Amino acid sequence: xxxxxxxxxxxxxxxxxxxxxxxxxxxxxxxxxxxxxxxxxxxxxxxxxxxxxxxxxxxxxxxxxxxxxxxxxxxxxxxxxxxxxxxxxxxxxxxxxxxxxxxxxxxxxxxxxxxxxxxxxxxxxxxxxxxxxxxxxxxxxxxxxxxxxxxxxxxxxxxxxxxxxxxxxxxxxxxxxxxxxxxxxxxxxxxxxxxxxxxxxxxxxxxxxxxxxxxxxxxxxxxxxxxxxxxxxxxxxxxxxxxxxxxxxxxxxxxxxxxxxxxxxxxxxxxxxxxxxxxxxxxxxxxxxxxxxxxxxxxxxxxxxxxxxxxxxxxxxxxxxxxxxxxxxxxxxxxxxxxxxxxxxxxxxxxxxxxxxxxxxxxxxxxxxxxxxxxxxxxxxxxxxxxxxxxxxxxxxxxxxxxxx
Numbered sequence: 001x002x003x004x005x006x007x008x009x010x011x012x013x014x015x016x017x018x019x020x021x022x023x024x025x026x027x028x029x030x031x032x033x034x035x036x037x038x039x040x041x042x043x044x045x046x047x048x049x050x051x052x053x054x055x056x057x058x059x060x061x062x063x064x065x066x067x068x069x070x071x072x073x074x075x076x077x078x079x080x081x082x083x084x085x086x087x088x089x090x091x092x093x094x095x096x097x098x099x100x101x102x103x104x105x106x107x108x109x110x111x112x113x114x115x116x117x118x119x120x121x122x123x124x125x126x127x128x129x130x131x132x133x134x135x136x137x138x139x140x141x142x143x144x145x146x147x148x149x150x151x152x153x154x155x156x157x158x159x160x161x162x163x164x165x166x167x168x169x170x171x172x173x174x175x176x177x178x179x180x181x182x183x184x185x186x187x188x189x190x191x192x193x194x195x196x197x198x199x200x201x202x203x204x205x206x207x208x209x210x211x212x213x214x215x216x217x218x219x220x221x222x223x224x225x226x227x228x229x230x231x232x233x234x235x236x237x238x239x240x241x242x243x244x245x246x247x248x249x250x251x252x253x254x255x256x257x258x259x260x261x262x263x264x265x266x267x268x269x270x271x272x273x274x275x276x277x278x279x280x281x282x283x284x285x286x287x288x289x290x291x292x293x294x295x296x297x298x299x300x301x302x303x304x305x306x307x308x309x310x311x312x313x314x315x316x317x318x319x320x321x322x323x324x325x326x327x328x329x330x331x332x333x334x335x336x337x338x339x340x341x342x343x344x345x346x347x348x349x350x351x352x353x354x355x356x357x358x359x360x361x362x363x364x365x366x367x368x369x370x371x372x373x374x375x376x377x378x379x380x381x382x383x384x385x386x387x388x389x390x391x392x393x394x395x396x397x398x399x400x401x402x403x404x405x
Contacts, residue, residue, distance in 0.1 A: 093244025121154025
């Protein structure tokens with residue numbers, strides 16, 4: 001069986017029970033998840049925020065980095081990474097739940113999902129290798145070991161695959177309940193141990209290429225907030241995994257609208273709790289950095305993600321998101337492709353504008369060009385895939401048998 005979902009492409013063999021005969025289970029995820037267009041819309045939103053952040057950061061002259069526009073741009077740039085990782089967790093849960101409902105064995109699900117995670121991780125390594133080869137004259141070799149978003153996505157998927165395998169039960173509802181509780185627990189544990197792992201518990205005994213996956217230290221002897229180590233970034237994946245399983249809960253299935261409104265309310269509560277915890281006179285950690293490693297900030301970010309999820313769901317259900325062509329949904333369907341390509345034309349050797357040498361109007365024009373080019377690339381990609389699917393489903397005209405001579 002071929003199961004397609006954002007970040008997951010799983011080939012699951014299946015047999016007719018008691019016969020040993022192979023069968024094909026036809027499951028069109030694009031149809032099965034059509035009502036989940038809000039996932040693609042959110043991923044497209046992440047792409048749009050990523051474009052503007054990267055374009056202004058790469059092209060604006062240094063003195064313009066003090067302008068209000070640049071500061072607002074960088075503030076918006078804090079959302080794409082947690083959005084991508086969170087949505088990977090949601091998609092992972094949806095795929096796992098569908099496979100469990102089809103009766104696929106937990107070992108087979110684990111093998112395929114973990115393998116897909118390893119493929120994404122390998123793509124992250126390949127991306128770093130590409131950046132090094134294209135910029136070998138000025139890119140240091142240490143950048144080959146930099147922990148980027150694709151590395152963390154791949155590792156998160158592998159870890160989620162292990163957790164789903166460990167929590168699988170004899171029934172789908174029991175597996176779902178275990179998955180929800182264990183995912184929330186994993187997110188909380190990761191958030192809680194991040195501050196000491198960034199400071200006095202830093203695993204300095206490890207070689208820096210391994211240590212950087214723990215706390216993003218890279219070659220700088222201290223964690224770098226612009227990298228994406230397991231702690232705390234994987235917490236967003238497990239939070240998304242829990243939310244994805246909750247989508248299949250009885251309450252969510254019967255009262256979907258109320259469920260997503262409740263998520264928005266929970267997001268507001270999470271932000272308020274984060275602010276309250278931050279003002280408490282009692283601190284659990286010797287070194288407290290709210291904006292980079294604090295569990296309170298992870299909680300606040302999760303709250304923002306839940307609010308965005310609730311708002312985007314409402315927009316897709318009652319607004320204009322699906323009434324006509326949606327650039328956000330289109331980009332969200334090919335987010336990995338546009339992420340990969342746009343980086344080379346913004347930060348890479350083939351940057352379409354001079355780096356650190358543009359005015360605000362010129363950089364804004366470049367941003368518009370990048371947006372339109374990536375949208376066109378996305379459309380070409382989806383149409384090409386659709387054409388391939390149609391060709392594979394085209395009926396084959398049987399050849400009449402020739403009479404014996």
